[in-house]
Amino acid sequence: MDTRTRGPSDDGGIEGEELRSFLERVRAALSLEDLESVRVALLGRRGLLSEKLRALGALPPSERAARGERLNGFRREFESALADRRRALEESASEGRLRAAAVDVTLPGRGRRPGSVHPLSRAIDDILRIFQARGFVPVDGPEIEDEEHNFTALNIPPEHPARALHDTFYVPGGRLLRTHTSPVQIRSLEDEGPPLRVLAVGRVYRRDADVTHMPMFHQVEGLWVDEGVSFAVLKGLLTDALQEFFARELPVRFRPSYFPFTEPSAEVDVGCVFCDGKGCRVCKGSGWLEVLGSGLVHPALYRRLGIDPARWSGLAFGLGVERLTMLRDRVSDIRYFYDNDLRFLRSPRGESYVCD
Ligand code: PHE
Numbered sequence: 001m002d003t004r005t006r007g008p009s010d011d012g013g014i015e016g017e018e019l020r021s022f023l024e025r026v027r028a029a030l031s032l033e034d035l036e037s038v039r040v041a042l043l044g045r046r047g048l049l050s051e052k053l054r055a056l057g058a059l060p061p062s063e064r065a066a067r068g069e070r071l072n073g074f075r076r077e078f079e080s081a082l083a084d085r086r087r088a089l090e091e092s093a094s095e096g097r098l099r100a101a102a103v104d105v106t107l108p109g110r111g112r113r114p115g116s117v118h119p120l121s122r123a124i125d126d127i128l129r130i131f132q133a134r135g136f137v138p139v140d141g142p143e144i145e146d147e148e149h150n151f152t153a154l155n156i157p158p159e160h161p162a163r164a165l166h167d168t169f170y171v172p173g174g175r176l177l178r179t180h181t182s183p184v185q186i187r188s189l190e191d192e193g194p195p196l197r198v199l200a201v202g203r204v205y206r207r208d209a210d211v212t213h214m215p216m217f218h219q220v221e222g223l224w225v226d227e228g229v230s231f232a233v234l235k236g237l238l239t240d241a242l243q244e245f246f247a248r249e250l251p252v253r254f255r256p257s258y259f260p261f262t263e264p265s266a267e268v269d270v271g272c273v274f275c276d277g278k279g280c281r282v283c284k285g286s287g288w289l290e291v292l293g294s295g296l297v298h299p300a301l302y303r304r305l306g307i308d309p310a311r312w313s314g315l316a317f318g319l320g321v322e323r324l325t326m327l328r329d330r331v332s333d334i335r336y337f338y339d340n341d342l343r344f345l346r347s348p349r350g351e352s353y354v355c356d
Pocket of ligand 1: 294319
C-alpha cells in the first residue's frame with residue numbers, strides 16, 4: 001500500500017502527509033530527548049494522533065471502524081519507527097561512551113622515571129661495602145633494648161652521668177629504645193665471643209630535634225676483637241675507611257676523649273669538607289669536623305663476660321650515618337632525609353639543598 005497517496009483519512013491525503021511528517025522527524029532525531037519530544041507531539045495526552053483517536057467517538061459508526069483502523073495502523077507504524085530509532089540512538093550513545101573511555105595501550109607512558117636509592121641507604125651501602133672489604137660481618141640487634149645491654153654492660157652503671165646525657169626514651173616494662181648501637185657489641189661478645197669482626201647498622205633514638213638532630217637516626221657500630229688489635233690498627237682502619245667514604249685524601253685526626261666502654265677513647269675528626277680546613281661556619285672556624293667516636297674496648301666489658309683481657313684486645317667505633325651523609329653530600333638540614341620531597345630524593349647528592 002502506498003501510504004503517501006492513500007493517507008489515513010479521506011481528506012485527499014493532506015492529513016496523511018501531516019502524520020507521515022512525524023515519521024520523518026523520528027528518523028531525523030539526533031538524540032533521545034529529540035525523539036521523546038516527537039513522541040509527545042504525536043502520542044502525548046494532547047498529541048495530534050491522540051486527539052484524532054479521541055475524536056473517533058463522535059463519528060457515525062459506519063465511518064468510525066475504517067478510520068480507526070487507519071489511525072491505529074499508523075500508530076503501530078510510528079511506534080515501530082520510534083523503537084528502531086531509539087535503539088539506534090542508544091547504541092551510538094554507548095559506543096561514544098566506550099570510545100571516550102577507551103585506553104590506547106599502544107601509546108608510550110608519560111613521565112616514567114627510574115626510582116633512586118635514598119641518600120641514607122646509599123651511604124649505608126657504601127659504609128657496609130668499605131668495612132666488609134676489611135673483613136667485617138654485618139650483624140643486627142634489637143631496637144628495644146634493656147638497660148643491661150644499653151648501659152650497664154657497657155660500663156655505664158645506674159648513677160653514671162652518661163645515662164642522663166643520652167636523653168633516653170623509656171618504654172613500659174623497664175625497657176628503652178636503644179640510644180646507640182653499642183649494645184650490639186655486648187650481644188655479639190655474648191653470642192660469639194672473640195675473635196670477631198662485626199658491623200651493626202641500625203636505628204637509634206634520643207629525645208632531640210633540630211636542624212642537625214632527629215629523635216631517630218642511624219648509627220654504624222664496628223667491633224673487632226682478636227689477639228693484638230692495637231690503637232695503631234684502629235687509626236689505620238678508620239683513616240682509610242673515612243678517606244674511602246669521602247673519596248678524598250682528607251686529613252684525619254684522633255682527639256683524646258672519653259667513653260665509659262673504651263679505654264683509651266678518641267673522637268675522630270676530618271678536615272672540614274666545606275672550607276678545606278681554612279675555617280668556616282660549618283666547622284665553627286676550627287677547620288675540623290667531628291665524625292665518629294672510637295677507642296679500644298674497656299677491659300671491664302671483657303671481665304663481665306668472662307673473656308680474658310690479657311689475651312684478647314679490641315677496637316670499637318660508632319658513627320652517625322645522617323651526620324656523615326650530610327657532610328659528604330652537603331645536605332644542610334637533617335629533616336630533608338625524612339620529608340620525602342622528590343626534589344631532594346632525585347638529586348644525586350642532594351645538590352639542590354647544598355649548604356655553603
Ligand atoms: N656509642 C657511642 C655514641 O653513641 C659511640 C662510640 C661507639 C664510641 C663505639 C666509642 C666506641 O656516641
